[in-house]
Structure formats: structure tokens, C-alpha cells
Amino acid sequence: MNRMLQEAAVVGIGRTKYVRKSGRTTLAMAAEAARDALADCGLTPADVDGMTCFGTNGSAGPSQVAHAIGVEDLGWSLSIAGGGNIVTTTVTSAATAVLSGQADVVVAYRVLGSDTRYGKAFGTIQAEGEGQFAAPHGYMVPPQWFSMYARRHQFEYGSTCEDLGAIAIQQRAHAAANPHAIGRDLITIDDYMASRWICDPFRLFDCTYEVDGAVAIVIVSAERAKDLPHKPVYILGAADANRFAGSPYQWDDMTTMFSRDTAPKLWARTGLEAKDIDVACMYDCFTFTVMATFEDFGFCSKGEVGDYFREGRATYGGDVVVNPHGGLLSEGYIHGMNHHYEAVLQLRGDADNRQVPGAQTALVTSGAGPFGGALVYGTSQL
Amino acid sequence: MTDTAMYPPQPSPDADTLGFWQATAEGRLAMCRCQLCGLWHMPPLERCRECAGPTAFEPVLGTGSLYSFIIQHHPAISGYTENLPYAVGLIELDEQQGLRLPARIVGIETSAIVCDMRMQVVFEQLPGGDYVVPVFTPAIP
Numbered sequence: 001m002n003r004m005l006q007e008a009a010v011v012g013i014g015r016t017k018y019v020r021k022s023g024r025t026t027l028a029m030a031a032e033a034a035r036d037a038l039a040d041c042g043l044t045p046a047d048v049d050g051m052t053c054f055g056t057n058g059s060a061g062p063s064q065v066a067h068a069i070g071v072e073d074l075g076w077s078l079s080i081a082g083g084g085n086i087v088t089t090t091v092t093s094a095a096t097a098v099l100s101g102q103a104d105v106v107v108a109y110r111v112l113g114s115d116t117r118y119g120k121a122f123g124t125i126q127a128e129g130e131g132q133f134a135a136p137h138g139y140m141v142p143p144q145w146f147s148m149y150a151r152r153h154q155f156e157y158g159s160t161c162e163d164l165g166a167i168a169i170q171q172r173a174h175a176a177a178n179p180h181a182i183g184r185d186l187i188t189i190d191d192y193m194a195s196r197w198i199c200d201p202f203r204l205f206d207c208t209y210e211v212d213g214a215v216a217i218v219i220v221s222a223e224r225a226k227d228l229p230h231k232p233v234y235i236l237g238a239a240d241a242n243r244f245a246g247s248p249y250q251w252d253d254m255t256t257m258f259s260r261d262t263a264p265k266l267w268a269r270t271g272l273e274a275k276d277i278d279v280a281c282m283y284d285c286f287t288f289t290v291m292a293t294f295e296d297f298g299f300c301s302k303g304e305v306g307d308y309f310r311e312g313r314a315t316y317g318g319d320v321v322v323n324p325h326g327g328l329l330s331e332g333y334i335h336g337m338n339h340h341y342e343a344v345l346q347l348r349g350d351a352d353n354r355q356v357p358g359a360q361t362a363l364v365t366s367g368a369g370p371f372g373g374a375l376v377y378g379t380s381q382l
Numbered sequence: 383m384t385d386t387a388m389y390p391p392q393p394s395p396d397a398d399t400l401g402f403w404q405a406t407a408e409g410r411l412a413m414c415r416c417q418l419c420g421l422w423h424m425p426p427l428e429r430c431r432e433c434a435g436p437t438a439f440e441p442v443l444g445t446g447s448l449y450s451f452i453i454q455h456h457p458a459i460s461g462y463t464e465n466l467p468y469a470v471g472l473i474e475l476d477e478q479q480g481l482r483l484p485a486r487i488v489g490i491e492t493s494a495i496v497c498d499m500r501m502q503v504v505f506e507q508l509p510g511g512d513y514v515v516p517v518f519t520p521a522i523p
Contacts, residue, residue, distance in 0.1 A: 134484040197453070252480050
């Protein structure tokens with residue numbers, strides 16, 4: 001069991017507002033989130049010597065953001081190509097840079113602007129790679145990939161649209177208590193069932209809320225963390241998994257996701273299991289992502305997620321609080337970096353009216369389909 | 383928006399995939415297969431991922447079962463903003479378990495589509511270019 005990662009900690013968190021259309025550049029938003037995260041932990045840009053981010057297009061890179069906030073010499077800079085699947089890797093890379101002595105203070109961030117919207121694809125499109133076999137059929141955006149998974153799960157396990165709705169409803173109820181969330185109006189199962197089809201079996205409320213915004217977190221060594229104002233939040237362990245060249249449609253068993261590989265690795269590396277988790281920030285680009293990964297991480301058996309949510313086991317007073325901020329579905333789509341913000345806030349005990357009482361551990365997953373990762377944060381080292 | 387934006391996405395073949403599109407242009411479905419061990423590959427590869435043997439495109443029966451499907455209602459993609467909804471499926475070809483091809487499903491009411499139903503290939507000209515795409519329709523028993 002290698003527990004080196006827990007010698008690194010998240011000490012600062014920052015973010016912008018999440019809005020549908022900001023009118024701002026990704027550089028401006030990333031700079032704001034980075035400054036906010038540094039101010040949160042009493043550090044300044046002069047202390048920063050490492051920066052990393054992930055993205056697919058339209059992002060602002062580490063060297064740009066570092067320059068924009070006044071960092072003179074960025075000693076360690078890593079821009080990772082990827083989406084929600086690569087968030088864990090981004091955070092653990094920052095930790096590894098600190099632990100290997102390549103940097104002392106690393107800012108990890110994700111920024112999304114109005115030019116990046118994953119739910120649609122217009123214009124003249126030349127589809128390359130494996131996409132050339134799918135896109136000509138009008139099949140090329142994420143809600144289509146993962147509704148394909150949901151259909152197979154419904155076929156094999158008898159899960160229903162109402163089960164997916166239970167996830168959407170619960171997360172919206174959580175978001176209602178979160179002033180930072182973009183979707184705060186409560187919804188009922190009737191509202192859910194009446195919402196328009198996007199791609200059957202997904203309705204509108206099965207899909208994430210795409211926004212403009214940025215989240216940044218500051219990572220330092222556990223030793224350095226002792227001198228900073230907040231209670232450190234330690235990275236207790238992490239795991240990633242990748243199969244099928246990242247192809248969403250070649251993945252063999254669509255009732256599962258990357259988490260079937262990630263979960264056993266993560267539990268083995270940490271010695272923890274689902275019952276040890278107080279807060280579960282489950283990556284939720286779509287409701288079904290929560291369903292599949294929740295099963296894979298062992299919170300319940302196949303086909304039981306709908307009942308689990310309906311019985312109140314995924315909220316306050318239940319077994320584990322799932323996405324207390326409302327998740328990507330209701331707080332907003334910052335590609336999973338907002339899950340890290342929320343996990344740290346909860347473990348510090350600073351989540352105000354949505355605080356999970358006594359929260360000591362948080363699972364944060366990232367990704368959907370054929371690739372993704374997860375890590376566990378804790379208030380103390382293992 | 384230019385005029386071409388009304389057309390569906392066009393395939394952009396490379397050295398590994400060209401054989402697929404050459405076959406469909408002739409009304410044939412051909413998939414990438416290892417010439418040493420016989421393993422089929424999708425997406426195509428220059429060399430076999432199991433034995434590193436050379437690959438070539440070989441004809442397949444064009445029949446399979448429907449692993450999963452969706453009914454797209456929302457206008458999200460160029461060339462697919464009219465004639466909604468439409469169905470897209472993942473067809474597992476009979477040649478090998480897990481050998482899947484994404485394709486539109488035609489010739490059936492969307493409400494009648496079910497997982498694991500038997501399918502067979504037909505070919506359609508893709509608007510906006512020179513490509514022929516394989517689409518699938520319920521197999522005639």
C-alpha cells in the first residue's frame with residue numbers, strides 16, 4: 001500500500017461565479033479563480049511555482065494564467081488534454097509535483113467559457129479517428145454516448161427513467177440550499193417526467209447545466225500546510241482507469257463505467273470502502289453517470305440506485321450525502337473541478353447550511369464511460 | 383453559418399480507416415481483421431493489438447444484434463436539425479463478440495426498437511459529400 005499522496009494537501013480553494021454567458025475570456029476567469037484560491041490560504045502569486053489545468057479546447061493555459069496573476073517564473077507547468085476523465089490525474093499530478101520537489105505551491109484549475117459547449121456540434125465537421133464512424137450518423141455528443149449506456153442498463157437490470165429522475169431531484173434539492181448553484185428551483189418527479197426529451201432515454205433534467213466559470217485549488221505539502229490558515233484536506237489516495245482507447249461506444253459492458261476498474265484500485269490503495277465515505281461528489285455529467293459509478297463504487301447493488309435515492313439514503317441523515325452542492329447537474333458544469341471545491345469545503349466544516357455533519361472523508365470521482373478516476377480526501381491522514 | 387453547415391459531419395479517413403470507406407462506396411461492409419490471428423478490430427488498426435500481425439479489410443455478413451440505441455429528439459448536430467427524432471444504435475456484428483458499429487437505424491418506428499433485436503446493413507448516400515454510410519434495419523427472419 002503506497003500512501004505517499006497523503007503527504008500532500010489542498011489548502012486553498014477559489015472560484016468565479018457560474019453563469020450561462022459571462023462575456024469574459026477564459027483567461028480572465030481562470031485568473032480570478034486562482035487569485036481567489038491563493039487569498040483563501042493566505043498565499044500570494046509570488047509563492048506560486050507550479051500550475052496545472054486540463055481541457056479540450058478554449059481553455060487558458062498555465063503559463064498564461066500564471067503571467068496574468070503576476071507569477072514571474074512558473075517552475076512547473078502542465079496542461080493536460082482531456083475532460084472530466086482527467087480531473088483526478090490533474091489533481092494528483094499537482095500533488096506529485098509537490099512531493100517530488102518540483103514545486104512548493106501548485107494551483108490546479110479548470111476554466112470553461114461560452115465557446116466551449118459539449119452538448120451540440122454545428123458547423124462544417126470533418127470527423128477524424130473513431131469519430132468518423134459515428135458522427136456521420138448524427139451521433140457525436142456526450143448526452144448521446146451516455147444515454148446509450150442508460151438504455152442498456154434499463155434493458156439488463158430493469159432500471160427506469162423514474163430512477164434517473166430520483167437522482168436529478170435529489171441533487172436539485174441539494175442545490176436549492178447552495179447560493180452558488182445555477183439551478184436552484186426544486187423539481188418533482190412530475191417535472192422531471194414532463195421535461196423534454198434530449199435523447200431518449202435522457203430528458204432535459206438528466207443533463208448537466210453548462211456554464212461559464214472557473215475553479216482553482218491550491219496544493220502544498222502536508223508539512224507546509226501546517227502553517228496555513230485552514231485545516232488541511234489530505235489526498236488519502238487516488239486511482240485512474242482507461243480502456244478501449246477512450247471510445248464511449250466500444251466499452252464492453254455499458255451497465256458499468258470506468259469505475260468498475262477505478263473503484264477496486266482506489267479501495268485497495270486506501271484501505272477504505274464505500275461505507276467509510278461521508279460525502280460522495282460523484283461526477284455527474286448525466287444522471288446515469290451517477291447511477292453506474294455509484295454501483296461500481298459499491299454503495300449499492302445493480303439496479304438499486306433509484307430506491308436508494310428515493311429512500312433518502314443519498315442525502316442528509318442517510319448513508320452518504322451525494323453531491324451536496326448539486327453537482328454538475330444543478331450547481332453547474334465546471335467539468336468536475338467544482339466537486340473538489342465542494343469536498344474541501346465540506347471537510348473543513350465550512351459548508352454553512354449544507355454542511356454534512358462531522359464529515360471526515362469525501363470521495364470525488366471524475367469521468368464517465370471508458371475512462372476516469374477518483375480520489376478520497378480526508379480531514380486526517382490514514 | 384455557411385451552406386455546408388446544413389450537412390451531416392463527413393468522415394475524414396486516414397491510412398488505417400480508408401479501406402472501410404472504399405468498401406461502403408461499393409455497397410459492401412468490410413471490417414479490419416488481423417491476417418495472422420483473425421481478430422477483428424473496431425476502430426481499425428494498422429497492426430493487430432493482440433499479435434501485432436498485419437491487418438486488412440475483409441467483408442462481413444452485415445448482420446448483428448442491437449446492443450443499445452437512443453432516440454435523438456434535440457437538434458444538436460449539423461445535418462440533423464430536421465426530421466427529428468431519429469434513432470442511432472450500436473450494432474454488434476455477428477463476426478465477433480464486442481465488434482460494434484455505431485449507425486442510424488432505419489425502416490422501423492422508433493417506438494418498436496428494442497435491445498438485442500436482429501439487424502442487417504443497408505447503405506445510404508451521406509448528404510454533403512461523396513461518402514456512403516452503412517445504416518441498419520431490422521433483419522428479415
